[in-house]
Amino acid sequence: MYDEMVISDTDPLLESEFIIELVRHLRALDSYGAYEKWSDARILDPLIMTRERKKEMPLIADPDDVTLSNIRAYYNALALTIERECGHLCSPLISLSHEGFGRVLITVGKLVVMDRVLRDAHLFGFRSLEALKTESDKILNQAQAMVSRYPAVAAI
């Protein structure tokens, strides 16, 4: 996708739990097997939107299929990680207009554990692999805190 990769194949973050899960989901949505021979770093690379990459992107554009698929994989990975941690079924719901504006919810039982507005989906990405991990861990912790606080609603 980009000329030069910004993730190294030896980055220790590639071994962290959420990143492993995310790669699994990215590979799962790769219905044509294009990623088969790609390393994890190469598959994750398009999710990194550095300042330099952002500058190259148009300000306004429709997100392409790969970006939409990456967005889906990302929120699916979050939902599945939450599900594994709390033991209840967890599902993401993404509603995105073709212009790349929308909302994404993750629910556990009848509890909303994540609720985000999506803007400029064609620019979807994280400053670095570390930022991806930090932001995702924050969402996961908040979700877990919600489930712990309202266990009855999460169990419906």
Next chain:
Amino acid sequence: MYDEMVISDTDPLLESEFIIELVRHLRALDSYGAYEKWSDARILDPLIMTRERKKEMPLIADPDDVTLSNIRAYYNALALTIERECGHLCSPLISLSHEGFGRVLITVGKLVVMDRVLRDAHLFGFRSLEALKTESDKILNQAQAMVSRYPAVAAI
């Protein structure tokens, strides 16, 4: 849309609270003013899917723009009625593939008060105006019961 209307302009149900709200939302989504001179009954009529009308429809089809707009209006009207009853902001989230399969959620605070799978959206509708009112009242009552049961989650 259909040759013959199945709702009468003098149907007393047209005066019920939810139906009035629904008409307001159907008119609100009518961005080209096509409904301006239409009676409420005529605007509601395409939401009635009698057995006879269903027989005329293809089994599998993509929902057209009017149907999608009607679906949106319907869930917006439900959300706004719930909002008015419970006093908290309420929002619907509809995620629908172009084949007419998807899911719709209504949340109040962090509480999911309605969660439905949408199938065959091109056949969206109710057997009669009475069925529309009965089914909607049921959803509204269930939502209200959820809010009463978990007021803290609804107030987040």
